[in-house]
Amino acid sequence: MASFEQHGNKWRVEVKHKGVRQKKTFPTKRLAMEWAVERERQLHGATAGRMEDWHTVRETFETYSVRVSNKKGGVKWEQSRIVFFLENNPDLARKKLVDLTSNDLGLWRDRRLSGDPARKIAPVSNSTVEREMNLLSNIFHTARREWKWIEKSPLSDVRRPPATLPRTQRVDMEAIERVLLALGHVEGDPPDTTSRRVAYAFLFALETGMRAGEIRTLAWPCVHFDGKYVHLPKTKNGAPRDVPLTERAEEILRTMEKAKDEPDDSVFRLSANQIDGNFRKAKIRAGAEDVHFHDTRREALTRMSEVLSVMELSKVSGHKDINILQNVYYAPKVQKLADKLRAKRA
Structure with missing residues (x-):
């Protein structure tokens, strides 16, 4: 020991x-x-x-x-x-x-x-x-x-639980507004509390499709206002990625810039526990328990799919497997698909 x-x-x-x-x-x-x-x-x-x-x-x-x-x-x-x-x-x-x-x-x-x-x-x-x-x-x-400690994995013959259908939950505007209210968000005001920084992180996720961990570790040297993008040097799959900024995403960053803490390069100045804890409490207060922070990624990418091609969308999201992007993160509303079909025939 x-x-x-x-x-x-x-x-x-x-x-x-x-x-x-x-x-x-x-x-x-x-x-x-x-x-x-x-x-x-x-x-x-x-x-x-x-x-x-x-x-x-x-x-x-x-x-x-x-x-x-x-x-x-x-x-x-x-x-x-x-x-x-x-x-x-x-x-x-x-x-x-x-x-x-x-x-x-x-x-x-x-x-x-x-x-x-x-x-x-x-x-x-x-x-x-x-x-x-x-x-x-x-x-x-x-x-x-590598270690040669066993000849066979004891897990190889263990039955896996049945696969669950991928989550298709999107975040509607009513739920977004209720969660923002519970977090104490004031539009345009530089955040002066942890919960308000979480609110801006939530909004930024809806605009960029970035993961909570990517937003949490985003640093000011990686924000390129002139180029209209942010650079992520390390992502979940290990590869760097550039994420384009919408006008709304840039507005959020400009607001965060006003609350910048000079010794700290972190844009949102949040830990994983602060995002998780504050968001979980806020959604309960808002009566939106079924909303997950990660749902913002699906919502953002589905919105982007109306403008970007699949290949362009995969560059934004960082997905190497197009099937995962299509089956898990692309969740269009069937009414919109019907409207597109009718518009094309008209």
Whole structure:
């Protein structure tokens, strides 16, 4: 078991195993964690037989968290899911990796879908379990291919939950106005509270189709008023992207510029928790519980589709798979399609 202590600008880590203690100091906690994982692996190996006999599920997940998740854009989500799995499945966490079976994981899947009243864990949707199974699959395949800790993934024979239909919810103007009112939005006024900055982020998402994380990390050096676009150096798929600005999007940025905090390059000055928490509370107060912040992406891209071609739209959205763009984010109202058909025949 490793313990970490911060001394000034450095981190000291101590690893203990069967009476053996080793210490080392590092400039960052991440380096200390990587060393601790490797030293624990070596110490375990020195007191065990075959390598595959001593790797536990906990060690496998924690090693993946340090070596792999840390290098991903979705590091927070992956690491939080790993911690949740280990904390709420202690029996599985203690198991040796080679002893983990498809039956173990099938029972875990069923518990996630039905919930666990004893632990006060609510049931989750099929799509949530699907995402978590994708994470587990990556962990087991990494352990098999790169680390050679197992010969076969225990998840390979586990049935996936039925796929749910993609969400097609759009955001109508009435819901938008109610949410903005709940956030305390005052049109044209530079935001002076966190909730009002969330309101402008919400409006900006409706104009650009940008994800909440992309809006949250947008910095002033990446805003190009002369070129009428913002540059995103890092996106969900890892590739940079330029997003064109509508007149309304530019107006929002000009308003945010008036509330600019000089030492901070962030445009909206919001954390992920601030966006999530403030928006969730506002939509409840507004009686618009079914509105998700991410629905703005679908709404924006569907509006843009009336002007842009599919290829142009994919450049704006950053989608490499046109099918995902079409099936998930393009949700035209059937009445508008009918009007187009009638107008063409007239």
